[in-house]
Amino acid sequence: MTTRENVVSSRLSKLMISSGSGNGSGSGPNIQVAPSSTLVQSPTSPGEQSQSQSELNQLKRDADPQFSRFADYFVICGLDLDTGLEPDRFAGDNLHCSPLDRAYKSKPLAHYPENVPWNPFDAHGICMLSLPQGLRFRTQKHSIEPRFHSFATTREDGKRCYGFSLVFYEEIRNRNICGAIHTLQSMFITELSNGQQTHSLSRVKQDGPVSRSLPRHFKVAGQAPQSAQSYYDINKDKLYVAKSITLICQAPYAFAAQMFLKNLYRCLPRQPGAGISLESYVYNILYEVMLPQPGKSIRVYLPPTEPHLPPIALILQRxxxxxxxxxxxxxxxxxxxxxxxxxxxxxxxxxxxxxxxxxxxxxxxxxxxxxxxxxxxxxxxxxxxxxxxxxxxxxxxxxxxxxxxxxxxxxxxxxxxxxxxxxxxxxxxxxxxxxxxxxxxxxxxxxxxxxxxxxxxxxxxxxxxxxxxxxxxxxxxxxxxxxxxxxxxxxxxxxxxxxxxxxxxxxxGLQAARRSKERFHQMQETVYTLAGSPGGGVVDYQPLIAHPSRIDHVPRIADFLRRKGGIRGAGSPVGSPTVSLSSSPVGIYHDVDxxxxxxxxxxxxxxxxxxxxxxxxxxxxxxxxxxxxxxxxxxxxxxxxxxxxxxxxxxxxxxxxxxxxxxxxxxxxxxxxxxxxxxxxxxxxxxxxxxxxxxxxxxxxxxxxxxxxxxxxxxxxxxxxxxxxxxxxxxxxxxxxxxxLSQDSQQGFEKRLNCIDIEVTPPSEILANRAAYFRSFPLLEKGVLNQECASSSPPASPPPAHPSTPSTSSSSPLRNPH
The missing domain is CATH 3.40.50.11500 (DENN domain, C-terminal lobe)
Structure with a gap:
């Protein structure tokens, strides 16, 4: 890397901008998808469970949390009501835009735990990537559906960690904030009507369909009807502001993080009812969920889609x-x-x-x-x-x-x-x-x-x-x-x-999904002959190309491979290597019919x-x-x-x-x-x-x-x-x-998927008294989320066990599923 590149990369690292990559294991196409319910293992006997838990507890104590924890931080970013509205100076000059089109400064409202020694918390970098467009305001005329995205940060020591953010909009009931937006709106309209604004209104790019109604007294001559979304009427419109919840992790398990954040937001109690506190789910993901070791798998439990439902089981593998x-x-x-x-x-x-x-x-x-x-x-x-x-x-x-x-x-x-x-x-x-x-x-x-x-x-x-x-x-x-x-x-x-x-x-236009039999028949134009190499006993693959209409023995060869599961090289002695149907080069070119x-x-x-x-x-x-x-x-x-x-x-x-x-x-x-x-x-x-x-x-x-x-x-x-x-x-x-080799490499993945090495206990209530409901996503209890011993004592009112959720009597977050 050149000196110039080193300078650029160093700057990006310090500003926490370099995004990460991951890699994973997939499969051959003929593997059936096992339903989630079939993956639940039968519970072990009390004696076996006690012994396995003792071993797993020791494993957790010996493991370096830097490499074993699923998540380092849970972060909430948004509008700080104490400091009020601040323009985002990094967003450039946006005074020519309406107040709803401008970016404002966001801040980390809370993060749990306060700090971990192996990954110091970077408030500015994480907030900037959790809300990459800055703090935005919207009304009910906009699309305000939650949006998920992932990112990564590179620390100063060159190590990379990953972030996963869910951005959603919450209604603003603070009169000072609503008044400030209204004041900025009035100033903007005044400048526009006086001809002092040289730039036209920037139309808000919408993520989906929106209402285009505009209050009559906000109609400005010369402006397109689409500009209506850029206006805020303090007497008629509801004002919403962006907020994000973010996980900072050591490994890029993007699907698990996405499911956790989306379902955690859905589990926010908006009315009294059954369920456990948000703190219980966050504590589980911070302290109880471990990363699988290489070649191993672990079953974790994530928040459900509704507060009263049982948690969702998911297998993580490495x-x-x-x-x-x-x-x-x-x-x-x-x-x-x-x-x-x-x-x-x-x-x-x-x-x-x-x-x-x-x-x-x-x-x-x-x-x-x-x-x-x-x-x-x-x-x-x-x-x-x-x-x-x-x-x-x-x-x-x-x-x-x-x-x-x-x-x-x-x-x-x-x-x-x-x-x-x-x-x-x-x-x-x-x-x-x-x-x-x-x-x-x-x-x-x-x-x-x-x-x-x-x-x-x-x-x-x-x-x-x-x-x-x-x-x-x-x-x-x-x-x-x-x-x-x-x-x-x-x-x-x-x-x-x-x-x-x-x-x-x-x-x-994306063409409709179709399964063309002709394409699969064309695959059979490739026929592999297996011949002994000069060294003897080594299979040599030589692709021969011809259309089936000109090679009448192609069906017979394919039928022989299917019936016998393998073929010996021409002239090979008995005992020479054979190629099975599952690992041969024709493995991905099976006769689909x-x-x-x-x-x-x-x-x-x-x-x-x-x-x-x-x-x-x-x-x-x-x-x-x-x-x-x-x-x-x-x-x-x-x-x-x-x-x-x-x-x-x-x-x-x-x-x-x-x-x-x-x-x-x-x-x-x-x-x-x-x-x-x-x-x-x-x-x-x-x-x-x-x-x-x-x-x-x-x-x-x-x-x-x-x-x-x-x-x-x-x-x-x-x-x-x-x-x-x-x-x-x-x-x-x-x-x-x-x-x-695609099917050979698939076997390890399928084994990990069906034979779980470790199972994490589902989240359980850690608060003696939880709030009945919230109007917006709240700041969580620091006392229970800044330490790892919150679940060591049994909850005051444990939720009833669900038939599909395994239960354990031990307080340990890990147990052996076998």
């Missing part, structure tokens, strides 16, 4: 770092739904080549999802530059920095329109499904085949998306031949067109039913795994021989580290000479990237370190598996080989 991709809790399903396969590959190409990338949307969560998902697809590479998927208005000047970045701006920001016209920038308008590419962008190797494979997995999961620009499988996998089977290149076909394209606009025919009718109907949010979350993790394995498979094939071109030093570690900026660590020219000519345009630029240089540095450092980089270890493991299949002397393949 991949095993040695064999699985890192955690990704953001759904790749939405990334492809927002942009489509074509634009995702183009965006990935821009990120890999370290271009400046600017995202734009009216929804902050969309910005975060696209940023998190596209950076997770870089694995085993890591984005090393400025990363701020949500860039608040106070930091828009960072867009002028001449360094690579991935940043996101709200669509209302004027800077998004100005900067989006620059030719050297990759500009992505998520809402309009439009991407503007930098000039002379090379084509990703095997792009057409790559898109086709991704499309096949998305079709398996029946994911809605734009399909018009996706290649058909007839234009997909090219066979081995004299021409090298070029696809996705600038020489011919779709790749030739892509080499000249500078932008891609997707259709605005045959699978559907053997599936019970009730199961097929259940599959097509809408999933519950929890089951959809589990399914999204499966999708994440299948798609990410495809991307990792591309990098494994692209760099399967990279180790042979690493230039290892003959000096000591410290000496090499001090001089590594001036040393050549990778033989780029020799590596490129072994690559197909039509791939060199992309590879030659990628080999110069900071991401690739960091991977090579980590490879060299592994010589001296007992615990090498975990991402590098997993990547090297996959390279070894590929060599084992093809032989150590394999050369760069000119044809396309799809991913064969």
């Amino acid at each position: 991949p095993l770092l040695a064999t699985e991709l890192p955690l990704l809790d953001f759904p790749l399903r939405l990334l492809f739904k927002y942009l489509g396969v074509e634009c995702v590959i183009q965006l990935l190409t821009c990120v890999l080549l370290e271009n400046q990338v600017l995202l734009r949307s009216t929804d902050y969560q969309r910005l975060m999802i696209v940023g998190e998902c596209i950076t997770s697809l870089l694995f085993p590479f890591v984005w090393p530059h400025v990363y701020a998927p949500i860039l608040p208005a106070a930091l828009h000047h960072f867009l002028d920095a001449p360094v690579p970045f991935v940043m996101g701006l709200h669509a209302e920001c004027e800077a998004a329109h100005k900067i989006g016209s620059e030719a050297t920038l990759c500009f992505v308008d998520i809402d309009k499904k439009h991407i503007q590419l930098p000039e002379e962008l090379p084509v990703f190797p095997h792009k057409v085949d790559f898109m086709a494979e991704i499309g096949s997995v998305l079709d398996k999961f029946e994911i809605e998306r734009d399909r018009d620009q996706e290649p058909s499988f007839r234009n997909g996998y090219m066979g081995r031949g004299a021409g090298g089977g070029v696809s996705g290149s600038g020489s011919s076909g779709a790749g030739g067109v892509d080499a000249m394209i500078s932008s891609c606009t997707l259709p605005t 045959a699978v559907d025919a053997t599936m019970p009718v009730s199961t097929r109907r259940a599959e097509k039913q809408k999933l519950s949010p929890v089951d959809q979350y589990y399914q999204d993790l499966r999708i994440n795994n299948s798609v990410r394995e495809i991307f990792l498979n591309r990098f494994v094939h692209m760099f399967h021989a990279y180790e042979y071109f690493v230039i290892y030093p003959n000096q000591a570690r410290d000496e090499w580290i001090s001089n590594r900026e001036t040393l050549q660590n990778f033989d780029k020219s020799s590596f490129l000479s072994d690559q197909p000519e039509h791939h060199r345009a992309f590879l030659s630029r990628f080999l110069e990237s900071q991401m690739f240089a960091t991977l090579i540095d980590n490879k060299i450092l592994a010589m001296w370190e007992s615990h090498p980089d975990e991402q590098l270890q997993l990547f090297d493991q996959r390279v070894k598996l590929l060599r084992r299949r093809h032989g150590e002397n394999m050369i760069a393949a000119t044809s396309y080989e799809p991913c064969v």
